[in-house]
Amino acid sequence: MCEANAYLIREEELELIMEAVDVIEPDEEGLKLTSIFGEQRFIKGHIHSLSLIDRKIYLRETPED
Amino acid sequence: MCEANAYLIREEELELIMEAVDVIEPDEEGLKLTSIFGEQRFIKGHIHSLSLIDRKIYLRETPED
Numbered sequence: 691m692c693e694a695n696a697y698l699i700r701e702e703e704l705e706l707i708m709e710a711v712d713v714i715e716p717d718e719e720g721l722k723l724t725s726i727f728g729e730q731r732f733i734k735g736h737i738h739s740l741s742l743i744d745r746k747i748y749l750r751e752t753p754e755d
Numbered sequence: 756m757c758e759a760n761a762y763l764i765r766e767e768e769l770e771l772i773m774e775a776v777d778v779i780e781p782d783e784e785g786l787k788l789t790s791i792f793g794e795q796r797f798i799k800g801h802i803h804s805l806s807l808i809d810r811k812i813y814l815r816e817t818p819e820d
Contacts, residue, residue, distance in 0.1 A: 692757035692807050692808060692810055693807055694807055711805075711807065712806065712807050712809070713805060714804055715804040715805060716803065736801065737801075737802040737805070738781065739779055739780040739781060740776075740780075740802070740805075740812070741777065741778050742757050742758055742776065742807075743757060744780070745757060746760050747805070748799075748816065
């Protein structure tokens with residue numbers, strides 16, 4: 691299985707927001723994350739980078755206006 | 756090993772642009788892709804979506820001005 695963990699890049703740290711992510715796809719205002727367990731989460735942001743051998747996905751939030 | 760294949764989303768089809776991708780990170784004008792073999796490729800675009808169990812990364816090119 692090749693799921694990965696999704697982290698939000700904060701100013702000083704990384705915040706783990708979902709483990710075992712399978713699918714990330716665009717949603718109305720950002721991204722919809724779905725884990726291998728069917729759990730879903732919505733993030734207003736974009737995919738910043740990937741490191742798949744480390745099983746890491748890095749996301750960055752869209753700044754609020 | 757959890758590398759994935761990277762595809763560019765074209766109007767009518769998907770174009771496989773790199774197999775066995777490990778890392779994708781922002782580069783000056785877009786993205787730098789690095790495979791598990793150390794091969795590198797630069798794409799002017801962004802990460803559109805992921806389907807990791809299927810080992811697929813979907814990229815979209817930035818339209819030329």
